[in-house]
Amino acid sequence: MTLRPPALLWLLGLAACGSPGEQRDDVGAKDRGDTTARAETPRIVLVTHGQSADPFWSVVATGAREAGGELGIRVEYQAPGTFNMVEMSQLIEAVVASRPEGLAISIPDGDALAPAIRAAAAAGIPIVSINSGARVFRDLGLSAHIGQPERDAGFAAGRRMAEAGVTRALCVNHEVGNLALDSRCEGLEDGLREAGGSALVLAVDLADPEDAQQRVRGALAREPGIDGVLTLGPAGAVPALAAVAMLRASGGLDTPLELATFDLSMPVLEAIREGAMSFAVDQQPYLQGYLAVVLLHKAIQIGAVPDGVIRTGPAFVTGDNAAEVIRLVGRGVR
Amino acid sequence: MSRDPRLAVREVSKTFGSVRALDAVSLDVRAGEVTCLLGDNGAGKTTLIKILSGVYGATDGEIRLDGASLQLSSPREALAQGITTVYQDLAIAPLMSVWRNFFLGSEPLKGRGPFRRLDPVRCESIAREELARLGVRIEDAHQPAGTLSGGERQSLAIARALHRGGRLLVLDEPTAALGVRQTKVLLRTILEVSQEDVGVILVTHNPHHAFPVGDHFVVLRRGQVIIDRAKDELSQEVLVQLMAGEDLAAGPGGPALSS
Amino acid sequence: METEPAAARSPRARRLLARPELAAALGAAVLWIFFTIQAGEPFLSRAGTAAYLNAAAPLGILAVAVSLLMIGGEFDLSVGSIIGASGMSVMLLTTHFGWPLWPALAATVGLCLSIGYLNGIIVVRTGLPSFIVTLGMLFTVRGLTIAISRGLSGRTQLGGLDGSTGYESARFLFASSPLPPFRISVIWWIGLTVAATWALNRTRYGNWIFGSGGQAETARNLGVPVNRVKIGLFMGTAVAASLVGIIQAVQFNGADTLRGTLQEFWAITAVVIGGTLLKGGYGSAVGAALGALIFGLVRQGIVMIGVNADWFQVALGTLLIAAVLFNNQVRRLVEQRR
Numbered sequence: 001m002t003l004r005p006p007a008l009l010w011l012l013g014l015a016a017c018g019s020p021g022e023q024r025d026d027v028g029a030k031d032r033g034d035t036t037a038r039a040e041t042p043r044i045v046l047v048t049h050g051q052s053a054d055p056f057w058s059v060v061a062t063g064a065r066e067a068g069g070e071l072g073i074r075v076e077y078q079a080p081g082t083f084n085m086v087e088m089s090q091l092i093e094a095v096v097a098s099r100p101e102g103l104a105i106s107i108p109d110g111d112a113l114a115p116a117i118r119a120a121a122a123a124g125i126p127i128v129s130i131n132s133g134a135r136v137f138r139d140l141g142l143s144a145h146i147g148q149p150e151r152d153a154g155f156a157a158g159r160r161m162a163e164a165g166v167t168r169a170l171c172v173n174h175e176v177g178n179l180a181l182d183s184r185c186e187g188l189e190d191g192l193r194e195a196g197g198s199a200l201v202l203a204v205d206l207a208d209p210e211d212a213q214q215r216v217r218g219a220l221a222r223e224p225g226i227d228g229v230l231t232l233g234p235a236g237a238v239p240a241l242a243a244v245a246m247l248r249a250s251g252g253l254d255t256p257l258e259l260a261t262f263d264l265s266m267p268v269l270e271a272i273r274e275g276a277m278s279f280a281v282d283q284q285p286y287l288q289g290y291l292a293v294v295l296l297h298k299a300i301q302i303g304a305v306p307d308g309v310i311r312t313g314p315a316f317v318t319g320d321n322a323a324e325v326i327r328l329v330g331r332g333v334r
Numbered sequence: 335m336s337r338d339p340r341l342a343v344r345e346v347s348k349t350f351g352s353v354r355a356l357d358a359v360s361l362d363v364r365a366g367e368v369t370c371l372l373g374d375n376g377a378g379k380t381t382l383i384k385i386l387s388g389v390y391g392a393t394d395g396e397i398r399l400d401g402a403s404l405q406l407s408s409p410r411e412a413l414a415q416g417i418t419t420v421y422q423d424l425a426i427a428p429l430m431s432v433w434r435n436f437f438l439g440s441e442p443l444k445g446r447g448p449f450r451r452l453d454p455v456r457c458e459s460i461a462r463e464e465l466a467r468l469g470v471r472i473e474d475a476h477q478p479a480g481t482l483s484g485g486e487r488q489s490l491a492i493a494r495a496l497h498r499g500g501r502l503l504v505l506d507e508p509t510a511a512l513g514v515r516q517t518k519v520l521l522r523t524i525l526e527v528s529q530e531d532v533g534v535i536l537v538t539h540n541p542h543h544a545f546p547v548g549d550h551f552v553v554l555r556r557g558q559v560i561i562d563r564a565k566d567e568l569s570q571e572v573l574v575q576l577m578a579g580e581d582l583a584a585g586p587g588g589p590a591l592s593s
Numbered sequence: 594m595e596t597e598p599a600a601a602r603s604p605r606a607r608r609l610l611a612r613p614e615l616a617a618a619l620g621a622a623v624l625w626i627f628f629t630i631q632a633g634e635p636f637l638s639r640a641g642t643a644a645y646l647n648a649a650a651p652l653g654i655l656a657v658a659v660s661l662l663m664i665g666g667e668f669d670l671s672v673g674s675i676i677g678a679s680g681m682s683v684m685l686l687t688t689h690f691g692w693p694l695w696p697a698l699a700a701t702v703g704l705c706l707s708i709g710y711l712n713g714i715i716v717v718r719t720g721l722p723s724f725i726v727t728l729g730m731l732f733t734v735r736g737l738t739i740a741i742s743r744g745l746s747g748r749t750q751l752g753g754l755d756g757s758t759g760y761e762s763a764r765f766l767f768a769s770s771p772l773p774p775f776r777i778s779v780i781w782w783i784g785l786t787v788a789a790t791w792a793l794n795r796t797r798y799g800n801w802i803f804g805s806g807g808q809a810e811t812a813r814n815l816g817v818p819v820n821r822v823k824i825g826l827f828m829g830t831a832v833a834a835s836l837v838g839i840i841q842a843v844q845f846n847g848a849d850t851l852r853g854t855l856q857e858f859w860a861i862t863a864v865v866i867g868g869t870l871l872k873g874g875y876g877s878a879v880g881a882a883l884g885a886l887i888f889g890l891v892r893q894g895i896v897m898i899g900v901n902a903d904w905f906q907v908a909l910g911t912l913l914i915a916a917v918l919f920n921n922q923v924r925r926l927v928e929q930r931r
Contacts, residue, residue: 434800
């Protein structure tokens with residue numbers, strides 16, 4: 001019996017499917033089939049917990065790719081579809097199996113990723129961590145972390161708020177359990193407490209922005225004496241801004257309120273420029289991607305890796321420099 | 335009559351609300367004989383069948399199987415008593431192999447303890463043989479039952495019933511959706527079956543299919559038995575006329591049609 | 594009298610081609626060749642092979658159980674939420690209530706068995722489509738997992754399982770790598786596939802599963818305890834989900850409330866790629882295992898050749914359709930003889 005030709009052809013067609021080269025997320029690529037080029041151009045892979053479509057992580061990816069372009073390194077970016085440690089761990093395993101010359105990873109959960117990271121280190125691949133994991137990277141055998149120490153950043157934000165007169169702040173956490181975000185709120189609390197104030201955490205789910213907005217409104221209405229709100233990301237900032245605006249419009253809020261956030265986005269920067277928001281804490285994600293590639297480049301070349309945390313933040317965007325930053329965000333580099 | 339009929343239905347009635355679907359129906363079914371149950375739609379054939387297969391309970395009257403009184407509360411119990419009803423479409427799982435269908439619910443096992451298992455080779459050959467006994471030849475009982483024709487599938491259900499030691503076989507309109515050739519196959523199966531120690535009730539509205547295989551003919555109309563005659567008391571033409579409702583002219587035997 | 598008919602092609606050969614797993618086996622082979630060509634030596638290495646086998650294993654465990662249920666004619670959309678509940682149950686019992694690990698595992702399995710039993714009993718008693726019943730269970734279980742976790746611990750993610758008593762032995766059984774870099778979950782996967790296949794094809798219970806899916810009413814009339822079979826199958830999928838949750842909690846030293854999201858979807862995909870029909874009564878556990886293997890191959894393969902992991906869903910969707918179409922054509926070809 002012969003298999004019906006169309007079906008068989010179909011399968012073979014799938015197999016012969018065009019080179020995936022066009023779909024790759026990298027710069028300076030030689031054809032994958034050309035193994036000599038492969039040996040000459042080092043390959044660095046970033047594995048993070050955030051999709052490259054996410055505006056924050058796209059800046060990280062841009063920084064990494066531009067560094068790759070400047071240094072003649074092929075840079076790839078991999079991330080799970082959602083915040084999912086199981087998937088991220090599997091991605092690391094696959095990336096390690098593909099034998100890159102260097103690996104940069106974010107560590108939102110040290111416990112969960114430990115086995116994968118240790119296996120990567122055991123495979124002899126130079127690794128740096130970026131963005132999250134300032135507290136755990138050493139335990140996992142890494143020497144360098146590039147990012148913003150979250151607790152310190154929260155502390156700095158708290159101090160800034162206290163200087164502006166805030167006594168009680170709401171910390172809007174959109175991913176309770178993410179150690180980095182939890183640390184920001186803890187830092188905020190420390191910073192305020194130093195000035196005699198306090199803070200409390202409000203958990204929201206950004207999958208439903210309407211709901212998040214309602215929760216913020218509800219908290220502001222319910223809790224006495226809140227005069228500051230800090231969100232932990234641009235996606236959280238939008239509902240918070242809307243909530244405050246709505247309350248002010250309906251007369252439910254007539255006291256001054258300091259609104260601030262972590263990380264940047266166009267709506268956030270507009271809000272700062274217009275004065276609806278006081279400041280944003282910028283961890284300068286471009287540098288996280290850029291410096292990761294730079295460090296790994298030298299690690300690959302001469303085996304030298306700096307020791308410790310390289311702080312890319314906190315940098316503050318206020319009404320003073322908002323316009324300039326907006327211009328740079330338009331270029332995708334901030 | 336030297337012994338009890340396989341099935342004795344005595345004055346059985348069934349009412350649904352104000353509708354009297356069966357009215358004091360009595361009939362006998364003997365083992366080794368094919369009893370044809372005829373009548374138009376609404377005559378009460380289906381109701382009687384459903385009572386025999388345990389779907390309904392009778393409102394009045396008594397049913398005896400091999401002399402013992404029969405009280406059925408579910409189709410499963412009917413089957414356990416050895417009464418198999420073969421409907422047209424529902425009896426066979428088309429995607430399962432012939433032998434799996436054949437042995438469904440009564441799978442023979444070999445081995446011991448948790449490792450008791452089926453013996454596909456043996457099951458396949460038994461299924462194939464049992465079907466052949468009824469005049470249906472297939473190459474391979476591993477093939478899906480869906481590859482059998484409609485008549486063959488019903489024969490499979492019949493063979494299954496016989497293998498499980500059925501006492502009474504009820505065939506509900508088996509030829510209604512079959513073509514000419516398949517009808518011949520099925521009727522041949524029914525003839526083979528009538529050689530066994532099984533009582534067969536063939537429900538049909540087609541006297542041309544009933545006459546060649548039947549030994550005994552019961553016609554229902556509006557829930558009542560109007561004709562109950564053995565084959566030698568009838569001819570095919572007379573049967574057709576009787577079913578068409580023409581008055582009994584001259585003719586021996588059977589209860590007269592009450593007006 | 595029986596004479597052996599001479600067939601144009603041997604029934605054995607025809608039977609082989611009619612096997613439900615054929616499309617999945619060919620699909621897996623084609624993909625393996627594809628990735629070997631595109632990714633080269635790294636894909637063929639131990640690390641590469643382990644990358645996709647380890648990724649396939651949790652889904653494989655789930656898909657095998659789901660395939661039995663689907664052959665039996667039902668769906669279970671709640672398995673993903675049971676994975677989440679299982680993981681959090683282990684974590685809460687150990688880190689919040691201080692239980693030693695093994696009693697926590699036993700209680701967790703018991704909890705999941707009850708969820709499976711509940712699914713089954715609702716489906717058989719009410720006659721509602723299992724799609725709907727288990728969909729409702731999905732929301733209920735996921736919601737309760739989140740609510741109870743937050744209520745008890747204030748968090749949706751818990752860590753530190755290695756602090757509990759019994760962790761070492763649990764790690765050995767669920768999260769070790771006896772043959773590194775291959776994980777023990779792969780052995781669980783293979784073992785469960787073998788057991789399920791044997792049960793399906795060689796036992797009375799397996800015939801009952803086919804019958805319950807293919808022709809439930811008739812099967813019931815023939816004496817098959819259809820309701821008991823179905824309830825058992827729901828408990829089977831629940832316990833498989835529970836096992837996956839436990840393996841992941843031990844492996845990642847913690848759990849979060851969102852774990853397992855969408856896994857029911859991937860499991861059904863793997864089962865269908867493997868040749869099981871959506872309407873029930875026909876299918877294969879081996880096919881489901883191959884479906885999970887294809888999932889792992891695609892998922893990890895495209896990472897190994899440097900493609901953005903976004904394309905994974907496109908690839909899997911295309912494969913699903915191709916596998917089903919191919920399967921259909923072969924089956925029709927085989928049955929055409931009549």
